[in-house]
Amino acid sequence: MSYSVNNNGFYGDFGGAFIPEMLHHNVEELKNCYLDIIESDEFITEYKALLKDYVGRPTPLYFAKNLSKKYQSNIFLKREDLNHTGAHKVNNTVGQILLAKKMGKTRIIAETGAGQHGVATATVCALMNLPCIVYMGKIDIQRQAPNVARMKMLGAEVRPATSGSKTLKDATNEAIRDWIANPEDTYYLIGSVVGPHPYPDLVARFQSIISEEMKTQLQKQTGKNYPNKIIACVGGGSNAAGAFYHFLENEEVELIAVEADGKGVHSGQSAATTELGTSGIIHGSKTLMMQNSEGQITEPYSISAGLDYPGIGPLHAHLFKSGRGTFMGATDQEALDAAFELTQLEGIIPALESAHALAALNKLTLKKDECVVVNLSGRGDKDMETYMTHLSC
Amino acid sequence: MNRIKETFQNKKDILNIYLTAGYPQLNDAVEIVQELAKQGVDMVEVGMPFSDPLADGPVIQKSSEIAIANGITVQQIFEQVQEIRKTVKDLPIFLMGYYNQLIQYGIADFLATAEKVGVDGLIIPDLPLATYQNEHKKLFEAHHIKMSFLITPQTNEQRISEIAQESSGFLYVVSSYAITGGKSSIEESQLAYFKKIEALQLDVPKLIGFGISDSETFNTACKYAEGAIIGSAFIKALTNEGDLKTKIDKFVQKIK
Numbered sequence A: 001m002s003y004s005v006n007n008n009g010f011y012g013d014f015g016g017a018f019i020p021e022m023l024h025h026n027v028e029e030l031k032n033c034y035l036d037i038i039e040s041d042e043f044i045t046e047y048k049a050l051l052k053d054y055v056g057r058p059t060p061l062y063f064a065k066n067l068s069k070k071y072q073s074n075i076f077l078k079r080e081d082l083n084h085t086g087a088h089k090v091n092n093t094v095g096q097i098l099l100a101k102k103m104g105k106t107r108i109i110a111e112t113g114a115g116q117h118g119v120a121t122a123t124v125c126a127l128m129n130l131p132c133i134v135y136m137g138k139i140d141i142q143r144q145a146p147n148v149a150r151m152k153m154l155g156a157e158v159r160p161a162t163s164g165s166k167t168l169k170d171a172t173n174e175a176i177r178d179w180i181a182n183p184e185d186t187y188y189l190i191g192s193v194v195g196p197h198p199y200p201d202l203v204a205r206f207q208s209i210i211s212e213e214m215k216t217q218l219q220k221q222t223g224k225n226y227p228n229k230i231i232a233c234v235g236g237g238s239n240a241a242g243a244f245y246h247f248l249e250n251e252e253v254e255l256i257a258v259e260a261d262g263k264g265v266h267s268g269q270s271a272a273t274t275e276l277g278t279s280g281i282i283h284g285s286k287t288l289m290m291q292n293s294e295g296q297i298t299e300p301y302s303i304s305a306g307l308d309y310p311g312i313g314p315l316h317a318h319l320f321k322s323g324r325g326t327f328m329g330a331t332d333q334e335a336l337d338a339a340f341e342l343t344q345l346e347g348i349i350p351a352l353e354s355a356h357a358l359a360a361l362n363k364l365t366l367k368k369d370e371c372v373v374v375n376l377s378g379r380g381d382k383d384m385e386t387y388m389t390h391l392s393c
Numbered sequence B: 001m002n003r004i005k006e007t008f009q010n011k012k013d014i015l016n017i018y019l020t021a022g023y024p025q026l027n028d029a030v031e032i033v034q035e036l037a038k039q040g041v042d043m044v045e046v047g048m049p050f051s052d053p054l055a056d057g058p059v060i061q062k063s064s065e066i067a068i069a070n071g072i073t074v075q076q077i078f079e080q081v082q083e084i085r086k087t088v089k090d091l092p093i094f095l096m097g098y099y100n101q102l103i104q105y106g107i108a109d110f111l112a113t114a115e116k117v118g119v120d121g122l123i124i125p126d127l128p129l130a131t132y133q134n135e136h137k138k139l140f141e142a143h144h145i146k147m148s149f150l151i152t153p154q155t156n157e158q159r160i161s162e163i164a165q166e167s168s169g170f171l172y173v174v175s176s177y178a179i180t181g182g183k184s185s186i187e188e189s190q191l192a193y194f195k196k197i198e199a200l201q202l203d204v205p206k207l208i209g210f211g212i213s214d215s216e217t218f219n220t221a222c223k224y225a226e227g228a229i230i231g232s233a234f235i236k237a238l239t240n241e242g243d244l245k246t247k248i249d250k251f252v253q254k255i256k
């Protein structure tokens, strides 16, 4: 079984580029040049230098002693929360902005849900002196005010998406429509392993730095270059794709993807795509997604805006369907509990998204001699308002 | 009977009007198409409302949202076409929608039902040409359902000829870099593009769409193609106060 993308942009049954003709030229252009550019020595040198000096990589692989004691196992945290801008998202935006520059693009557009990808995009646009327009659902603009402020200070224009459900999926639609209307100068800097081929592969490659570092760090810290389990949360799936990437072919490693169950899988307020979804087409990709029998995409729910997406990337749909990945869910409450637990035990306030991955520790039977890596995709500063509400009750 | 072929053979300056099924009211498509036919409109494109219509601008998006809230389903759209066909015999009817809607309905069932109720062709902007050729074309042909693919100012000549060849309904010439309803006038650069397409002398009829909104833009488009498609401007007209029939008559009479 292969877990890499094939020549047609598919992972098994999933992926492809189901896009209107208006996007054909843009997507072809990207498809035809991305590998040559990002695999060139010049690119790799620039990319790695920025990751080191600007982003602050490598991020530590931290042995969480107190957490390990609690769960009677050996738990490591991959500290993506320590990246510049506070999440893994910047690994991807640094890569794509360099790519956009090499392609001669002069205007950057992006979508954002929680605002983390928007901030990471606005950041690299400021660095590269490129104009930046971020589409964000009107509802998300209201619930993620600090990140909206950061984007504005960084010089980005935040455009509210007012169509449909006014959240991430609609922001993505608006970004794609912008790209249709501005095909020549504009680069669409997508934030997860979603969208038409080659985006899922492109973003997975940029995020794969996470598992690349993990291998070296594990070798050094445990004497073995792979863990028994890797746990990551899945919104679109970029931090999980990056954490799994170099272990996809190593069947000794259990890959655990945690989705947001929201208020409960069957509560009608959930974002558990593999539980509730069926195969269909969302944002140009054939994948698992939440929809009704008419093919209308349904609105997901999660306490964490970053997991509030009605699909998952095609790689993850393939991992789910093939059985290579273990998929589970964590509710809002379970994520909150896990966030408070990590904070109290280790003095680390995680992002609400990452807290979903942590919540899986409670649901798994971990062995004493096992090595478990939790991908701590982001820090919790942006979620303080939510945490404070729950602290008082 | 091939309604599409006959229309292109017998008529000039073809006016194709887009409407959103289920808008403004759930069953209005029946009356709207009947009235459009009476007013001498040559062809219609019935939009199947989709929650995430990537190729559509704000006006059509909004009408789709309202139609979905009204409860429109693909099945009802088929029933409405069947009802329309009781009185409207010769008018070519296209359905326009997104690939996911066909997949969820089941492509074979969709095509069989479409043929049965009297649909002539489909426009599915996000169905890739290669997927159509490799997976669906035979079934489309077996059910006599024609396809219309889009070309844009960025589509190169080789691809245009490939797309034209597979466009058994008509070739949908997208007028500019835009989603539907994008612009209100036709610019010089667009004229140059229309001329370029005209000069290719493709042996498939062409309709220009996106941003055609009034008699002026319609007449300009007709100079370079067999006709044009009006969508957002018509939907906007339906949004005004007044009874459906009057709004439709007024709109069509201003164009034709």
Ligand SMILES: Cc1ncc(COP(=O)(O)O)c(C=O)c1O
Residues within 6 Å of the ligand: A087, A088, A089, A113, A114, A115, A116, A117, A191, A192, A193, A233, A234, A235, A236, A237, A238, A239, A240, A305, A306, A307, A351, A353, A354, A377, A378, A379
């Ligand atoms: C900290 C953090 N983790 C995870 C995610 C989910 O995205 P993905 O599944 O692409 O990693 C987000 C998205 O905003 C995020 O901000």
